[in-house]
Amino acid sequence: MIEYLVLISCIGFLVSLIPGLHRKYAAITGWVFIVIFLFAALPEYFSENNFLYPLMAVLSVPFLVITIKYLLAENTSVLHLSRAAAVAFLIYAPFAYLPVAGTWLISLVVGQIIWLLNFFNYPVSLDAWNIIAQNSFRVEIILACTGIQSIAIMLGVAAAVPTTLRQKACAFLLVAPTIYILNLFRNVFVIMAYTGQWFPYFPDIAGNGEIGYESFFWAHNVIAELLALVVLIIIAYGLFTLIPQLGTFADELYQLYYGEIVRELGLIRRNGPDKPAPAQNPAQVPAPGSDEPELPKI
Template sequence: MIEYLVLISCIAFLAFLIPNTTFRKYFAIVGWVSIAGYLFSELPYYFSINNFMYPIIALLSIPFLYVTIRALLREDRRILQLSMAAAVAFLIYAPFAYITPLGDWLIAAVVAQTSWMLSLAGYPVSHVSWNILTRNGFQTEIILACTGIQSIAIMLGVAGAVKTTLRQKVLAFLLVFPTIYILNIFRNTFVISAYTGQWFPYLPEIAGNGEFGYESFFWAHNVMCELGALLLLVAIAYGLFIIIPGLGAFADDLFKLYREELTVLVRRVKDEPPR
C-alpha cells in the first residue's frame, strides 16, 4: 500500500505536467494527498527507529494540505507553481525509483564511493552483499534513500518552480547536484563509522529500539545527520535564491498565502460555538 501511494503521487504529478488540460489542478491534488498519505503510512516505521523528523513533517502536512487543496481548487498561481516544483522533482526521481537497473546503478556507485571513503578514513568495511557493508559485526544496508537522489530532485524541483535562463539552470544544477551528492557520501561515511564503531551509545531509553548498538546509529543518522541535512538544504535554498532572484519572491508569496489562510482557519475555529 505504501509503495502504491508513492506511485500514485508520481503518476499524478507527471500528469500535471501535461499542458492545457482542465484536470491539472485535480492531478496536483491527488499528488499532494498521496504524499501526505505516504507520510502517515510510514509513521509506524519511523517510530520503530525513533526518527522524530518525519513524524513532525507528517503532522505539519495536515494544515499544509488544507491550504494547498483550497488554493488549487481556485487555481491559485502560487500553488500551481509549487505543484510544478513537485512535478519536476518527481520527473527527476522517478527513473531511479522505478527503473531498477538505473536505481541499482546509483546505489552501487554510492556503495563503492562510501566504501572507498571509509577505507581512506581508517574504517575499512567488508561487503556482505552488493549493497550491505559490515564492520565489527554491525551491518549497514545502502538503499536508494542513502544516495541523496530525493534531496537532489527536490532542490532541482524548487529551482524549476519559476522561469529561468539557461545560465541560471546550469548554475542551479552545479550548486545542487555536486554539493548534495558529495556531502551525502560524507554523511554515509560518518553514520557507518559511528554505528560500527559505537561512538554514541547514549540514552538507550530514548535512542534504543531493542537492537544491540542501535543507539549510535540513532544519534548519528536520526539526529546529527537529519539536522545537518536540514541546515544544508536551507543553505542551498539560499544559494538558489541568489542565483534565481525570482525564487525569493516566489517563496515570500507562498509564505504569505499559507500564513493568511491558516490565520483565517484559526479564527474560524476560535469563533465556532461549542456544540
C-alpha cells in the same frame, strides 16, 4: 504496497505538467497520495525512532487542506509549487522505478563510501553488494542513502519559476554535486559512528531493542538529519540568489499558507469550540519480511 502510493502521487504530479483544465485535479491527486504515503509509513518511522517524518506527516494535513483549497481556486503560486513537485518526481522516478538505474546508483555510492572509509583508515567489509559491515554491525545502503531525493526536491524547487538556460545550469551545479558529495560524507559519518559505537547514550530514548542501535539513532536520526536541514537551507538561499524570482515565489507561499493558518485560528477563537466557522469561497480569498532484525538504512 506502500510504494504504489508514491507511484500514484508521481503519476498525478506528472499529469499536472500537461496543460489543460485537468491540471489542478491531477496536482491534488499527487498531494493527497503523498500525504497518505507519509501516514502509511509511520510504523516504519516509529520502529527506527525517527520522529522527523512523523512530524512532517502531522503538519502535512493542514498543508494539504490549504493546498487543495487554492488549487481549486487555480492560485498561481500553488500551481507553481505543484510544478516543482512534478519536476522533482520526474528526476526521482527513473531511479525509484527502473531497477537498473536504482541499482547502478546505489552500487556507485557504496563503492565511493568504501573508498572514503579506507581513506580515513577505517576498513570495512561487504556482506552483500549493498551491505557494509564492521565490528559485527551492518548497514544497508538503499536508494534513500544516495541523496537523489534531496537532489530531486531542490532541482524541483529551482524549476518552480521560469528561468534562463544559464540559471538552470548554475542551479544544477549548485544542487547536484554539493548534495551528492556531502551525502557521501554523511554516510561515512553514520557508518563510522554506528559500527564504532560512538554514541551509546540514553537507550530509553534512542534504543529500539537492537544492540547498539543508540549510536545509529544519534548519528543518523539526530546529527545527520539536523546538519542536512542546515545544508538544504543554505542551498535554498543560494538558489534564491541565483534566481531572484524564487525569493518572491517563496515569500508568496509563506504569506499564503501562514496567512491562511492565522486566519483559521482567528476564526476558531472568535467562534468558540461550539460554533462552526463560516464557510469561505476559495475564489474570494485573497491569494497570498525476514526473521533477522532489519538492518539500519542510512
